Amino acid sequence: MKKSEISRHHSRVIRDLLSSELMTYDLSEWKLSCRGFGPIHYKSSTRKMWLERNQYRLAGAREIVEFVGRWVTHFRNNGRFDDYTVVLLRQEVIRVIRHAMQNISDEIGILNSVKLSGFKTLIKWADNPSELNKGPYKGRKTLPKKSQ
Numbered sequence: 001m002k003k004s005e006i007s008r009h010h011s012r013v014i015r016d017l018l019s020s021e022l023m024t025y026d027l028s029e030w031k032l033s034c035r036g037f038g039p040i041h042y043k044s045s046t047r048k049m050w051l052e053r054n055q056y057r058l059a060g061a062r063e064i065v066e067f068v069g070r071w072v073t074h075f076r077n078n079g080r081f082d083d084y085t086v087v088l089l090r091q092e093v094i095r096v097i098r099h100a101m102q103n104i105s106d107e108i109g110i111l112n113s114v115k116l117s118g119f120k121t122l123i124k125w126a127d128n129p130s131e132l133n134k135g136p137y138k139g140r141k142t143l144p145k146k147s148q
Contacts, residue, residue: 033060035109039118046137061119
């Protein structure tokens with residue numbers, strides 16, 4: 001059975017590895033992408049509306065998703081981290097990023113697992129426009145009158 005809590009030693013190893021690499025990124029752009037971002041709410045938006053409103057976040061979202069994915073894969077392939085679940089490794093990577101983001105300024109616009117998941121959706125829909133035709137509104141650009 002995989003562990004549900006990461007050891008201090010492994011947490012420190014992850015923090016040390018990621019901290020040095022995070023210095024090469026513009027975390028203020030990442031914070032801009034995170035600020036005020038949330039998953040789609042079909043009650044107030046269609047897929048096309050949501051994608052259009054969040055288009056400016058794409059560059060930062062791609063960097064964040066790629067960074068987290070690359071490091072989680074790295075730790076999964078490293079034998080020292082075999083005892084940990086993927087979710088726990090992802091949460092630890094996010095925790096290190098959050099700490100780095102908090103160090104550059106106020107706490108508004110900090111990454112969390114919900115935002116990471118939303119960024120994955122944003123990227124998927126931007127890269128595959130056919131995904132915009134799915135969902136409850138079947139590709140509409142605006143909400144139907146009765147939903148508003």
